[in-house]
Amino acid sequence: xxxxxxxxxxxxxxxxxxxxxxxxxxxxxxxxxxxxxxxxxxxxxxxxxxxxxxxxxxxxxxxxxxxxxxxxxxxxxxxxxxxxxxxxxxxxxxxxxxxxxxxxxxxxxxxxxxxxxxxxxxxxxxxxxxxxxxxxxxxxxxxxxxxxxxxxxxxxxxxxxxxxxxxxxxxxxxxxxxxxxxxxxxxxxxxxxxxxxxxxxxxxxxxxxxxxxxxxxxxxxxxxxxxxxxxxxxxxxxxxxxxxxxxxxxxxxxxxxxxxxxxxxxxxxxxxxxxxxxxxxxxxxxxxxxxxxxxxxxxxxxxxxxxxxxxxxxxxxxxxxxxxxxxxxxxxxxxxxxxxxxxxxxxxxxxxxxxxxxxxxxxxxxxxxxxxxxxxxxxxxxxxxxxxxxxxxxxxxxxxxxxxxxxxxxxxxxxxxxxxxxxxxxxxxxxxxxxxxxxxxxxxxxxxxxxxxxxxxxxxxxxxxxxxxxxxxxxxxxxxxxxxxxxxxxxxxxxxxxxxxxxxxxxxxxxxxxxxxxxxxxxxxxxxxxxxxxxxxxxxxxx
Numbered sequence: 001x002x003x004x005x006x007x008x009x010x011x012x013x014x015x016x017x018x019x020x021x022x023x024x025x026x027x028x029x030x031x032x033x034x035x036x037x038x039x040x041x042x043x044x045x046x047x048x049x050x051x052x053x054x055x056x057x058x059x060x061x062x063x064x065x066x067x068x069x070x071x072x073x074x075x076x077x078x079x080x081x082x083x084x085x086x087x088x089x090x091x092x093x094x095x096x097x098x099x100x101x102x103x104x105x106x107x108x109x110x111x112x113x114x115x116x117x118x119x120x121x122x123x124x125x126x127x128x129x130x131x132x133x134x135x136x137x138x139x140x141x142x143x144x145x146x147x148x149x150x151x152x153x154x155x156x157x158x159x160x161x162x163x164x165x166x167x168x169x170x171x172x173x174x175x176x177x178x179x180x181x182x183x184x185x186x187x188x189x190x191x192x193x194x195x196x197x198x199x200x201x202x203x204x205x206x207x208x209x210x211x212x213x214x215x216x217x218x219x220x221x222x223x224x225x226x227x228x229x230x231x232x233x234x235x236x237x238x239x240x241x242x243x244x245x246x247x248x249x250x251x252x253x254x255x256x257x258x259x260x261x262x263x264x265x266x267x268x269x270x271x272x273x274x275x276x277x278x279x280x281x282x283x284x285x286x287x288x289x290x291x292x293x294x295x296x297x298x299x300x301x302x303x304x305x306x307x308x309x310x311x312x313x314x315x316x317x318x319x320x321x322x323x324x325x326x327x328x329x330x331x332x333x334x335x336x337x338x339x340x341x342x343x344x345x346x347x348x349x350x351x352x353x354x355x356x357x358x359x360x361x362x363x364x365x366x367x368x369x370x371x372x373x374x375x376x377x378x379x380x381x382x383x384x385x386x387x388x389x390x391x392x393x394x395x396x397x398x399x400x401x402x403x404x405x406x407x408x409x410x411x412x413x414x415x416x417x418x419x420x421x422x423x424x425x426x427x428x429x430x431x432x433x434x435x436x437x438x439x440x441x442x443x444x445x446x447x448x449x450x451x452x453x454x455x456x457x458x459x460x461x462x463x464x465x466x467x468x469x470x471x472x473x474x475x476x477x478x479x480x481x482x483x484x485x486x487x488x489x490x491x492x493x494x495x496x497x498x499x500x501x502x503x504x505x506x507x508x509x510x511x512x513x514x515x516x517x518x519x520x521x522x523x524x525x526x527x528x529x530x531x532x533x534x535x536x537x538x539x540x541x542x543x
Contacts, residue, residue, distance in 0.1 A: 007071025015063015020056030027051020108148040109172035121164040265335040277451030292336040309439020314418035316444025319492030330375035343374035349383040352398040360394045364401040381417035382427035449483040471527035478541035502533035
């Protein structure tokens with residue numbers, strides 16, 4: 001179809017030009033001698049335009065007809081079968097590709113996101129795609145070790161044949177049904193031969209076929225289970241609220257969060273103490289917990305108990321664990337009994353501030369209601385007042401709503417505002433009653449070199465990676481330089497995560513064509529990997 005459309009358009013254009021220009025010139029020459037006092041250029045231009053218009057119409061029609069004929073001829077030629085054999089890249093007719101079995105699911109990946117997986121080529125066949133730039137394309141049918149069926153269209157066969165095992169990297173285009181089975185379509189793909197060994201489960205690929213009927217049966221079972229679960233929750237909720245509707249407060253926390261804590265205070269504090277580089281913060285949290293313990297003892301003896309403020313300000317550079325400590329803080333408050341659940345609702349300016357008058361108060365109120373019984377963590381809180389105290393930004397309205405609820409319901413939920421030091425100081429000065437609402441300020445310093453090294457080792461261990469001795473020595477020296485003089489863009493733990501990812505990328509390139517790799521090879525990061533990653537992200541650390 002594209003050949004036909006292209007031929008008609010080109011024919012119209014060329015015909016209009018070929019017919020309009022000669023007629024325009026004739027009209028211009030014939031009108032130059034008939035001017036009566038008008039400028040000669042104006043008379044000539046008018047004659048060229050009128051005559052050219054009437055000449056372009058028939059010329060365009062004739063050109064369009066010719067272009068249509070040429071387009072039809074080209075389309076017929078493009079749809080003619082290829083003159084060369086393709087049996088060598090397709091499975092023989094006597095051995096049809098087995099339908100992939102999908103015992104654990106139907107599709108792989110998320111539509112629109114990148115996907116990297118190992119797969120075996122089941123067939124490679126020519127495909128006529130009238131909507132693509134090239135009419136003749138190649139359709140690859142693949143199956144993963146887990147049994148997911150893939151389909152990939154490319155402009156060439158990439159030198160792949162049936163039976164090849166590859167590592168495929170691309171983008172998930174769609175999840176569809178084809179020939180009675182679930183298929184994941186991928187595009188923008190890169191592929192390389194996979195020389196490593198495959199899991200033993202590969203031999204069980206053809207153990208069955210996941211059909212549309214089986215999928216529908218499974219979906220109906222899931223729907224029925226969800227309905228039973230919803231009915232059970234409804235009955236439990238009705239039982240718990242019967243007879244207590246008049247006495248229950250209107251702002252009671254959600255039943256989903258109103259559960260007794262399942263962990264002790266000592267367990268939570270032990271987890272906090274295990275976080276490297278946060279010794280000063282852990283000390284402040286432990287002080288609060290000890291104060292609550294003493295208050296309970298004083299209450300048992302009938303002594304006066306002072307109020308314990310929960311609202312806090314977290315100040316520190318990026319990547320220093322503010323969000324992590326906020327989650328632990330909620331668990332501490334729940335374990336001490338100051339809050340019923342201690343769940344954490346994380347938000348920022350986009351979750352509190354609206355774009356229209358009145359919308360900000362509604363959004364802020366809704367977020368606070370979700371945080372009742374737990375912690376509301378506002379990251380980058382300084383963005384609520386970008387213009388300072390005199391700003392007319394809607395963020396000031398969110399601050400006003402938040403302050404009122406913090407005062408009226410200070411025992412119902414905890415508010416933590418977090419951000420960078422200078423910006424948070426400006427934020428606390430933006431409203432006269434803001435600073436006094438927060439009982440404590442916790443400062444998160446940049447991690448020391450030893451803390452950075454400990455954090456990196458934990459990250460690597462969680463991902464099943466280790467660094468060889470030479471690489472570890474290079475990393476220790478570099479982290480010391482980064483801790484002493486942080487470069488622009490340094491973000492502590494976030495930068496370590498990016499550094500580990502860069503090392504893994506370098507290792508992947510180094511081992512891409514290696515054979516007979518063992519688990520130790522796959523999990524070992526060499527000094528070469530460490531140096532390449534540092535030079536890419538933080539070159540000043542290896543100079």
